[in-house]
Amino acid sequence: MKTVLWQRVVVLLALSASIAGAQTNPDGTADTGDAHAGQKLVNLESPQVVAKRLQWWSEARFGMFIHWGLYAQDGCFWRGKDGGSEHMMLKLEIPIAEYAKIANDFNPVKFQADEWVRTAQDAGMKYLILTAKHHDGFAMFDSPSDAYNIVKRTPFQRDPVKELAEACRRRGLKFGVYYSLGRDWHDPDVPTERKADGVRRSNTWDFPEEDKKDFAKYFARKVKPQVLELLTQYGPLAVLWFDTPEKISPAQSRELLALIHRLQPDCIVNARVGNRLGDYTVEEQAIPANGNPLPWESCMTLNRHWGFKKNDLEWKPAAELIRNLVDIASKGGNFLLNVGPTGEGVIPPPSVERLREVGQWMKVNREAIYGTTASPFKKFTWGRCTKKMTADGVTLYLHVFDWPKDGKLLVPGLVDTVESAALLAGNPDRHLETISTLAGTTVLVPEAAPDKISSTLVIKIKGPLTHPK
Numbered sequence: 001m002k003t004v005l006w007q008r009v010v011v012l013l014a015l016s017a018s019i020a021g022a023q024t025n026p027d028g029t030a031d032t033g034d035a036h037a038g039q040k041l042v043n044l045e046s047p048q049v050v051a052k053r054l055q056w057w058s059e060a061r062f063g064m065f066i067h068w069g070l071y072a073q074d075g076c077f078w079r080g081k082d083g084g085s086e087h088m089m090l091k092l093e094i095p096i097a098e099y100a101k102i103a104n105d106f107n108p109v110k111f112q113a114d115e116w117v118r119t120a121q122d123a124g125m126k127y128l129i130l131t132a133k134h135h136d137g138f139a140m141f142d143s144p145s146d147a148y149n150i151v152k153r154t155p156f157q158r159d160p161v162k163e164l165a166e167a168c169r170r171r172g173l174k175f176g177v178y179y180s181l182g183r184d185w186h187d188p189d190v191p192t193e194r195k196a197d198g199v200r201r202s203n204t205w206d207f208p209e210e211d212k213k214d215f216a217k218y219f220a221r222k223v224k225p226q227v228l229e230l231l232t233q234y235g236p237l238a239v240l241w242f243d244t245p246e247k248i249s250p251a252q253s254r255e256l257l258a259l260i261h262r263l264q265p266d267c268i269v270n271a272r273v274g275n276r277l278g279d280y281t282v283e284e285q286a287i288p289a290n291g292n293p294l295p296w297e298s299c300m301t302l303n304r305h306w307g308f309k310k311n312d313l314e315w316k317p318a319a320e321l322i323r324n325l326v327d328i329a330s331k332g333g334n335f336l337l338n339v340g341p342t343g344e345g346v347i348p349p350p351s352v353e354r355l356r357e358v359g360q361w362m363k364v365n366r367e368a369i370y371g372t373t374a375s376p377f378k379k380f381t382w383g384r385c386t387k388k389m390t391a392d393g394v395t396l397y398l399h400v401f402d403w404p405k406d407g408k409l410l411v412p413g414l415v416d417t418v419e420s421a422a423l424l425a426g427n428p429d430r431h432l433e434t435i436s437t438l439a440g441t442t443v444l445v446p447e448a449a450p451d452k453i454s455s456t457l458v459i460k461i462k463g464p465l466t467h468p469k
């Protein structure tokens, strides 16, 4: 089996190399950053092809991010020193030979893929993205092309990518993987850009001669073989979530995309494949004030760290998470919320508790999140709005954070005739009275808010909206 696979890999590598032409970005720059809000994505395919690929993702709105690797062994500490985050190898300049020793003890025997997937599913999440290889270069999957991986180098000897892919399939969630594209502290040929302070995020302690590093060698030796393994060993991959494109060239980004979509045309690729390519843009730890005309996803942590940081107890309250989800959906985005499992393979209980609370809210309000699109109105002072087009008109979901004390909820800009208004949590046949004025529509609501975090009203409008924006 492995021989056949490798023959396939060799053919594909040769084929893909012929694809790479010396391309530049439309404006001629060799921009190796990812597209940001408002920047145009360079689509290599028709908008219809991209829209079809993104359809399930746009409807899902909510996914689980999982940062898991050797850095979790002692909560981002190393030999008693605080490594700061999952970047601990960089922060402490841990030599490869020393960092690799962590693998000798990495044995997450409490890891249960079904438990993680159930936690995501119960929270209302529809997809799950696991770090297959982070900046430390350690593969959390069985990588025939690079023995520096969890199956070959740890007492655990199991493949979490395989187990999570299978558990997601069993439970009907989409599965994807994160891959650090332009940072790899285990490889001698990965130069990086200089940060604003002039410092690079490369491994300059084992490999000090930055100018001698040849990204093309790393790209051929490690990136392409491992991306091929991820695309051929685990069945359909819903998302390839690249990170930190750094010095990848436009030609290499295009070559990678061609390679991916030759094997799995439905695999969504984010904009951190580099050079303004990819299917959607990424916001990190932020929600753009006015959303983004492009497909976009905001990824956020549950506390202040991506990887498990044993002394970070600053867990965000469920209310903040729910309102972030609503805010993001009201702007047409997806929310990728992160968990950082421990070295034993356990999602920290405070994370699970908060995700359970989010799930309780989603149980009642999921209709107002899944399959919705951005609000047609300016942001409301009292909350947000999501929208669904229906066969005979438009359904507006009003997410009320601040419940009106006088029982009157003014919806500025809603000047269309309201067919019906009701509480999503209440009896759908118990209609609420609405009063249309030039300023908009006032909905007369009960005294008590159904939910102290965010209560949802369902407003049905016949025909298309004719409102002023």
Ligand code: FHN
Residues within 6 Å of the ligand: 086, 087, 243, 244, 284, 299, 306
């Ligand atoms: O450096 C990484 C970081 O560790 C984490 O993986 C985030 C997640 O989006 N991405 C990079 C920082 O932008």
